Amino acid sequence: xxxxxxxxxxxxxxxxxxxxxxxxxxxxxxxxxxxxxxxxxxxxxxxxxxxxxxxxxxxxxxxxxxxxxxxxxxxxxxxxxxxxxxxxxxxxxxxxxxxxxxxxxxxxxxxxxxxxxxxxxxxxxxxxxxxxxxxxxxxxxxxxxxxxxxxxxxxxxxxxxxxxxxxxxxxxxxxxxxxxxxxxxxxxxx
Numbered sequence: 001x002x003x004x005x006x007x008x009x010x011x012x013x014x015x016x017x018x019x020x021x022x023x024x025x026x027x028x029x030x031x032x033x034x035x036x037x038x039x040x041x042x043x044x045x046x047x048x049x050x051x052x053x054x055x056x057x058x059x060x061x062x063x064x065x066x067x068x069x070x071x072x073x074x075x076x077x078x079x080x081x082x083x084x085x086x087x088x089x090x091x092x093x094x095x096x097x098x099x100x101x102x103x104x105x106x107x108x109x110x111x112x113x114x115x116x117x118x119x120x121x122x123x124x125x126x127x128x129x130x131x132x133x134x135x136x137x138x139x140x141x142x143x144x145x146x147x148x149x150x151x152x153x154x155x156x157x158x159x160x161x162x163x164x165x166x167x168x169x170x171x172x173x174x175x176x177x178x179x180x181x182x183x184x185x186x187x188x189x190x
Contacts, residue, residue, distance in 0.1 A: 006058045006180045007158035011172035015116075015145045015152055018171065022142065023135035025089060031139065032088040032102070039076055041088060043069035045105040049122030054157050058180055062120075072107075075119055080110035085143030089123075089132050103127040106136040108143055111153070116144035118154040121163070133163070137170055 025031065032038075043065060050062035061067030075081060085108020094101045104127065107119040118140055123132045144152050154172065156163050 003181055004057075006054070008058070008155050008178045008180055009158055009164065009174045010153060010155050010176040010178065011164075011167050012175045013141060013152040013170070013172045014150075015141065016150050018141070018145070020138060020142050020145060023138040025132065025135055026130045028091055029103075029130075029132070030090050030092060032090045034083040034086040034088075036076070038088070039072040040069060041102050042086075042105045042107070043072040045088065045102050045124060046072065046120055046122050048124040049105070050120075052125075054159055058157055071120070075107050075109060078109050082108040082110055082116060082143060082147055084108075084146060085116060085118075085140045087136060087139050087143075089127075089136065091127075104132045104136050106140045108140045108152075110144075110147065110149065114148075114150040116140075116147070116149040116152045118152060121154075133166055134170060137167070141170075 032041075046062060046068040047065040050056050050068075051064075053062075056063030061071050085106075087104075087106055088102045089104030091101045091103060093099070103124045105120065105122045109117050109119055111117045118137065121133055121136055123136070141152055154167065155178075156167060158164065158177075
């Protein structure tokens with residue numbers, strides 16, 4: 001049996017001490033609020049965001065569109081799913097397209113009366129470097145705060161240094177280090 005271990009951080013943000021401002025997107029990008037039936041749009045962004053990243057090794061479903069779609073359906077069906085903390089970033093009428101292109105996604109779920117949990121912050125590769133990951137996180141935090149949450153949590157793979165640093169710069173602090181074990185022969189998380 002061949003095993004791999006992935007170091008993950010649990011990070012926490014104190015919503016009671018934060019004065020959050022509405023994030024601003026780059027020109028030509030717009031916010032798309034959650035609507036039931038959008039699972040496929042979120043799933044497609046997840047797939048494009050994670051398929052070639054370390055997280056698709058840690059969580060196999062992120063490397064497959066069908067896995068991303070099932071994950072998105074499961075998130076949206078959770079009792080604590082919070083629509084006001086769930087967003088897409090969209091480019092209306094991008095060059096070479098007659099419609100729109102979704103390029104960023106985030107979901108929020110309440111895990112207790114006081115805590116919200118950020119799920120799968122994803123920005124498609126060709127839209128990275130424009131501050132959209134940060135904007136998604138800030139928009140989600142505003143959703144948690146408006147729902148009365150006192151703190152927000154997330155988990156991130158430690159080797160995803162850019163994400164860890166972005167979360168720290170927003171105000172998240174590492175509160176726990178965990179290790180996930182993957183059986184490389186069958187891709188099973190243990």
